[in-house]
Amino acid sequence: MELIDTHCHLDVPEFAADRAAVRQRSGAAGLVGIVIPAIHADGWSGLLALCTDGSTLGPALYPALGLHPVYLDQHRETDIAALERAVADARPVAIGEIGLDYVVRELDPARQQALFEAQLEIARSAGLPVLLHVRKAHDEVLTTLRRLPVVGGVAHAFNGSLQQAQQYRDLGFKLGFGGMLTFERSTRLRRLAAQIPLESIVLETDAPDLTVAAHRGERNSPEYLTDVLAALARVRDADPGDLAALTTANARAVLNLP
Template sequence: MPLIDTHCHLDVAVFDADRTAVMQRSAAAGVTDIVVPGISAAGWAKLLALCADAKMNRPMLHPALGLHPLFLAQHQPVDLAALARAVRQQPLIAIGEIGLDFYNADCDPPRQQALFAAQLAIAQEANLPVLLHVRRAHDAALLTLRRFPQVTGIVHAFNGSPQQAAHYLARGFKLGFGGALTFERASKLRRLAAELPLDALVLETDAPDMAGAAHRGERNSPEYLPEVLATLAALRHTDAATLAAATTANARAVLHLP
């Protein structure tokens, strides 16, 4: 059952000591492709080098570059120009991780909105999908997306309402589900994942963050993606093989993977 982890920060330092082993275990678990999103310009070079090196041996890692809304203090105006250049020079799978995060009181929504819109414009110009990080800001994100009708992609770690989900799906977005789904207390999220159309769903880990119930307090890893699949299959009362085929096909379609 080939699986695609549509959101995994395999480039970060906590994987430096055993990254190759993690990739090997992930492959053994059925994970054939891993999308690696960027969060700030300072980390892009390492991310791109990692994905390029992996492709020399096995085309498992796929790079995305973006400026994450939670790291506004790290982003500079020149970073947007650098992103536009990278789109022309690098084989990117998507623009991401980008979006809006209004969770904290000092989140600076106007600056987040400007950064988000600028990156959506780059994605639309390059005909690339986007990987969205949206927290307590789905209505605002959907409003901004109206200005960029050609842009689609994945809403990572979706946690919005059924109505918000429907708006994203109408635009051609897929919704990512990961370790949070494996917690029994996540009743609202579980109900949504069970009821959404099958063609709306993709899998993710967001490793090293958002570990599932079986690994609470541990470093998350793409090798745990089958646990998300098993939970989702149980919630939807379907077999894992059918769900694996569907979520993999959904990810390939929205990310233009062969």
């Protein structure tokens, strides 16, 4: 069984003490790939170094470069030009994590929109997919994507409606499901995961955040992706092995992974 975690922040300080061991355990759990999205420009060099460290222990690591909307106040005016250069030099698998967050009230919507559009233009020029962060802003993101279409990508931690899911699918996007699917109280999310066509679903952890039910209150980890797979198998009444093969193929296709 082969699995790909399409969204995991393995580069952040929460993994500093045991990153190699986490990677090894993830490989033992069946992971063959982990996509690591960036948060801000100061983290790009460390992220890229991690993904090219030459280690053969555990899954392959794939970088995505971008400027996260929640860290709006940390981004500099020069970061967009720096992102263009970094994308040309490093050729990441995607631009991300990018998008709109209307949950955090302190984040200026207009500044978020400008940052989002600038990064979409980079993705368009580079022919790269994007990893979307969207909270309470699906309609706005979809409207922007129709105006500035990209080659697709992943709507990370998808929690929109079935109709919005179809709109993302029409634009070439897969929908990411993670640890929240493992909680019995997540009835709406589980219903979505049961209804969305399997060819549009990819798995993720968002580690170290959004952990699975079995590790409530603990740091999330990519090795727990098997719990997400098991939860998806339960809500779909499907064989976990079949789902692993399909979601891994989906991830490889949308992100052009080997």
